[in-house]
Amino acid sequence: MKSILIVAIAIKMSIFVCFGQATNPEEPTTINGSDLIVKQYIPDFTSVFPNPERGWHNRRDVDGRGGDDDRDFSDVKSAGHTLLHSYLRLDDFKETDRIPRSYLNKLQEALDTIRAQGLKIILRPTYVWSEIPSVPESRILKHIEQLSAVISNNADVINHLETGYLGKWGEWHSGLYTDLSNRNDGDTRYRIIKKILETTPDNIPLAMRYPMHIREILDELPVPAGSEPLTQIQRDRIGHHNDCFLFNENDRGTYARLNIWFGDQTLAQQKQYTFDLITSYGGNKIVGGETCSPAIDRIDDTQVEMAKANWTEININFWGDAIDMWKNRWLSASGNDPAESEFDRISRKLGYRLRLIDATFPMSATAGGSFTIAANFSNDGYAGIVKSRPIYLVFENDTDRYNIELANVDVRKWVSGPVVLTRQTVNLPPGMKSGTYKLALWLPDASVSLQSQPCYSVRFANQNVWDASKGYNLITDSLIIK
Known part of the structure; x- marks a missing residue:
């Protein structure tokens, strides 16, 4: 016998209050003849599945230096990954202010391929691989402008940028302008960050290698003469990439920068x-x-530190021994996490994993009228x-589809833990045909150019909800429009 889900329905749907729990979440219960129901959804606590802008990234060189094989990303897709990472090797341009058009064209071709294959990429420009770089600030700023033009034209498939340019491998150590003890070089670092931010769209995050360089730019350094302060949007864009995660107690110098000009x-x-x-x-x-090589000493800290630092993505290809350890x-x-390998747990939990618990909505509505939902x-x-x-709320039948945006909802605020979609009321199109509709939640990419590709839409961690062909999450398939 199915238990009854008891719902307290406030007058005129002013509140939604749910008591108890249904044993069959796929069969909503209507109480006292009301059209308002609460439907619960079956969780998926175990599956590893792809979602955009999160997870493992695969390392490739897409600027033409690695050969044609680096344009075949079929293995990335088959592994269920959605991200690539590439260095932009500027070794040949250390002595010239101009990056050749041929190089920029190859980068454009690679980004076109990435778009066609439903992926996104992380980019890091770098001048050297093993030597100490010494490219002057004026040349770096000119190169930033040239690369940023291509990056901006392809912002839809740029997941984020790593600051690069300075130091070995673009990691802001062992080279000109990288020393945190040098207050004057801080001005150069500021101008480089500001130039990257100014010449790329606001929807592209920027990751810096060392936390104390981040602190210098955001909290300590006075705005250099001739420069403008960072806007709040620009400040919000700056995050972190840790390239020696768990190597030792200080992650091989990530958290042990000394002789800092603003205080150790x-x-x-x-x-x-x-x-x-x-x-x-x-x-x-x-x-x-x-x-980083040779492996990781602090493997026991993986889950705690990934959760505390809010990790979104990490390299699957380096360092191999560390990946094998996981x-x-x-x-x-533990909690809702099943017994599993650490690798599988990381695979599931990197970035976001949104699980729909319940939704409250009417089972019928009138064309041209209002429709209210909470979840x-x-x-x-x-x-x-x-x-x-x-x-978006999606209303779809056999012939028509209506996408209605929930304009006041910022999904970036849905951080780890409970998430409440408060009551959202939308107006239905007056021309909707009467009949039975599917109702779904659709979280497509922000770029219109990618919204027709379902692989760029967010999938919920539920059973019997995801429609892979449409890229939306089904709320019900039996909504009546009168």
Whole structure:
């Protein structure tokens, strides 16, 4: 016998209050003849499935230096990954202010391929691989402008940028302008960050290698003469990439920068600065990176630190021994997480993992009238959705589809833990045909150019909800429009 879901229905739907729990969440209960129902949804706590802008990234060189094979991303798709990472190798241009058009064209071709294959990419410009770089500031700023023109034209498939340019591998160490003890070089660092931010769209996050460089730019350095202050939007864009995650107690120098011109910080203070990174609107900043050779000493800290720092993405290709350690380490069941390998847990929880718990809505509505819905979610991932994207109610029958945006909802605020979609009321089109409709929630990419591709839409962690061909999450398939 099915238990009864008891719903207290306030007059004129002014509130939604739910008591008890239904044993069959796929069969909503109507109480006292009302048209208002609460429907609960079956969770998926175990599956690893792709979602855009999060998860493992695959390393490729897409600027033509790695050969044609680096344009075949079929293995990335088959592995269920949605992200690539590429260095932009500027080695050949250290002595010239102009990046050749041929190089920029190859980059454009690669970005076209990435778009066609339903992926996004993380880019990091770098001048050297093993030597100490010494490219002057004036040349760096000119190169930024040229690369930013291509990046801006392809912002739809740029997941985020790593600051690059300075130091070995573009990691802001071992080279000109990287020394945190040099206050004057701080002005150069500011101008480089400002130039990247000014010449790329506001919807592209920027990740910096060292937390104390972030703190310098955001909190300590006076705005250099001739420069403008960072806007709040620009400040919100700056996050972190940790490229020696868990290597040792200070992640191989990530959290042990010394002789800092604005005052040394303890290891704990530097780590906490990373944990506290948050946007002005309450969302998470981008946090990603990789492990480094030979492996990781602090494997026991993986889950705690990924959750505290709100990790969104990490390299699957480097360092191989560290990845194998995660694959071979078994974790006990904890909360809603099943017993599984650490690799699988990381795969599920990197970035966001939105699970629909219940939704409250009427089972019928009138064309041209209003429609109200509320819902409860849980974000079971380490982080929220970092980049802005719209959320729509979809009403669809055999011939027509109506997408109505919930304009006052910012999904970037849906950070880890409980998430409430408060009552949202929309007006239905007056020309809707009467009949039975599907009702769905659709979170497509913010770029119109990608919205027709379902792989760029957010999938909920539920059973019997995701429609892969439409890219939306089904709320009900039996809504009556009168």
